[in-house]
Amino acid sequence: MRERYLFLPRNTEKPATVLSHEKVWAAIDALASQNGLTPSGLARRAGLDPTAFNPSKRVAGDGRPRWPSTESLAKVLAATGEALNTFAARVETEDAPSGSVPALVPVAALEAASDRNAFDAAGRPSGATWQQFSFPQPGASFALQVSNEDFQPLYRNGDIVVVAPDAPLRTGDRLALKLTSGRLSLYTLQEAGGEELSVRTIGENSHSLRFRHSAIEWTARIIWASQ
CATH class of the missing domain: 2.10.109.10 (Umud Fragment, subunit A)
Incomplete structure (x- = not known):
């Protein structure tokens, strides 16, 4: 199965940041950890269903990758004070040191x-x-x-x-x-x-x-x- 990607443009002078399904969820997990929370605790803090970020919710019933919604990401960023560009930087691979994914x-x-x-x-x-x-x-x-x-x-x-x-x-x-x-x-x-x-x-x-x-x-x- 071909992996799908989400593109978040940073500016017109640099290439767009490429976020794979796996890296988006890894960034959410890292954001939860930084705030001393489990993924379910992060969802709860953002006003979402506590199970919204559970591993079982990351894959659809037919096996397709399930992405977090734009609305849920916006609520998480607002709840933690994380900037969009900082969140995008969490999943950029070109500058990330080896083993940086928690x-x-x-x-x-x-x-x-x-x-x-x-x-x-x-x-x-x-x-x-x-x-x-x-x-x-x-x-x-x-x-x-x-x-x-x-x-x-x-x-x-x-x-x-x-x-x-x-x-x-x-x-x-x-x-x-x-x-x-x-x-x-x-x-x-x-x-x-x-x-x-x-x-x-x-x-x-x-x-x-x-x-x-x-x-x-x-x-x-x-x-x-x-x-």
């Missing part, structure tokens, strides 16, 4: 990710719980979106934390910790050693907790947060 990592609400079916047997995100989040840095495995006020003032409702399960943990690191009971929450590491892990809760009235390693399903260091 990767997509799975993202889910913290409570939803606590579900036993949110991860497969290898500990990887799976199922319909997860959407896609554009994140430019290497080493990320998945992201979690805070959906309550329990972690204020550090993390607020709607903030996103990106985690890396393979990253080494050090005292003072913030981490996501999932127990074998299914509970998933965010903490600050105090001490790791022996048969227990000592952490401190995040939020008002913070206090220390200790978990036996045998009761922990996995831990993942928080490497980025949108606050």
Whole structure:
């Protein structure tokens, strides 16, 4: 199938900017990430249906590429303060450095990710719980979106934390910790050693907790947060 293109003229002295279907969506994902949002969060901020930018909406039922409408792009630019020429520059390939297109990592609400079916047997995100989040840095495995006020003032409702399960943990690191009971929450590491892990809760009235390693399903260091 021949790929279609959208042309946005910049001025009469330079060639038109050529935006392929793939690059337009990559630019939208990058814009969402820059603003600390998932694609659905960006759509919501722009006053659109939250599913408008979901990966499933980027291809029609017959397999043809589905483009974002001019109206939806205009609303997104207005909601983020992004200029049209800046948005076009995101997808220009002639000046873009290699590897500049952000990767997509799975993202889910913290409570939803606590579900036993949110991860497969290898500990990887799976199922319909997860959407896609554009994140430019290497080493990320998945992201979690805070959906309550329990972690204020550090993390607020709607903030996103990106985690890396393979990253080494050090005292003072913030981490996501999932127990074998299914509970998933965010903490600050105090001490790791022996048969227990000592952490401190995040939020008002913070206090220390200790978990036996045998009761922990996995831990993942928080490497980025949108606050």
